[in-house]
Amino acid sequence: DGGITQSPKYLFRKEGQNVTLSCEQNLNHDAMYWYRQDPGQGLRLIYYSQIVNDFQKGDIAEGYSVSREKKESFPLTVTSAQKNPTAFYLCASTPSGTASFRNQPQHFGDGTRLSIL
Amino acid sequence: AQSVSQHNHHVILSEAASLELGCNYSYGGTVNLFWYVQYPGQHLQLLLKYFSGDPLVKGIKGFEAEFIKSKFSFNLRKPSVQWSDTAEYFCAVNAEVSGTYKYIFGTGTKLKVLA
Numbered sequence: 001d002g003g004i005t006q007s008p009k010y011l012f013r014k015e016g017q018n019v020t021l022s023c024e025q026n027l028n029h030d031a032m033y034w035y036r037q038d039p040g041q042g043l044r045l046i047y048y049s050q051i052v053n054d055f056q057k058g059d060i061a062e063g064y065s066v067s068r069e070k071k072e073s074f075p076l077t078v079t080s081a082q083k084n085p086t087a088f089y090l091c092a093s094t095p096s097g098t099a100s101f102r103n104q105p106q107h108f109g110d111g112t113r114l115s116i117l
Numbered sequence: 118a119q120s121v122s123q124h125n126h127h128v129i130l131s132e133a134a135s136l137e138l139g140c141n142y143s144y145g146g147t148v149n150l151f152w153y154v155q156y157p158g159q160h161l162q163l164l165l166k167y168f169s170g171d172p173l174v175k176g177i178k179g180f181e182a183e184f185i186k187s188k189f190s191f192n193l194r195k196p197s198v199q200w201s202d203t204a205e206y207f208c209a210v211n212a213e214v215s216g217t218y219k220y221i222f223g224t225g226t227k228l229k230v231l232a
Contacts (some may be wrong), residue, residue: 033220040126040225042207056217090161102211102218103149103168106163 002027006091006109010116013085014079020114021076023091030049032074036060037088046089048054049074052098078114088113119144121210123223130198131231138183138193139227140208148193149211150191153219156204164206169192179201200232 004025009089012020030051035043045058049068068074078085089096092106122141123228135159142148154163165176172184182193191208 034219035222040224042121043122043222045219050217058219061154092161103166105151105153105163106161106220108153110160 004091004093004107004109006089006112008112009110011112011114013114014117016078016080018077019114021078021089021091021114022108023074023076025072025091025093025107026075027093027095027107028071029093029107030071031094032068033092033094034058034064034066034074034076035090035092037090037111043090046076083085085114086116119212119214119221120124120223121208121223123155123206123226127223127227127229129229129231133197136193136195136198136202136228138206138208138228139222140191140193142189142191142208142210142221144210144212145188146212150182150184151209151211152176152180152191152193153207153209154204155207155225161207164193168210176188193227198230199231202232203230204228213232 001064007022013107033048034046035045044060046064049055054064055068065077089112091109094104120143126137149168153164154164155159165174166176167184175181180195184191186225205225205227207225210221
């Protein structure tokens, strides 16, 4: 079955350390997204990519970085500059990043829970 | 700025009670509207969506939502909830923001249904 795979499920970060969260999809979707979910704040967009080798900052991009070298992969790095990284991170995708996808729902992965040691 | 408001953060109901979760958005242009559900330990999944046509849309598991354009609302309803409806519910809007289509999520409503 097609879907989005996020790994690891749980991740621990030491102070000053960068960590990378994996997101892989086999849905052949062009657009991919990273969200951060905090209690009482819903989902906030970190970065998104409408096509390979292109990505844009979302609403809370500071302290994060991404790459989109392959269509199926959109890894998120949480850098040491992110002072409050403890959260649940969700990756999502849609068929396209253009106006034609406006009525398409997002497909979500199972998420990665990041905690600070 | 565009936003989506879910005013009920926590809702507790008994089985067979009726449910209505509020969702209001602030955006003057054309929008597509979604409700997602996140069951405990599971990923977010689509409950229903509206993009045109009949403003009353039906989704999975007996849920429905009504788009009222004049009120900028897209409230979720279910006539009789079950214990298995215990989950977190998110309203989302897909709209054009600065030339790009983005999804904007509400803060979520945690529903607990008592058996």
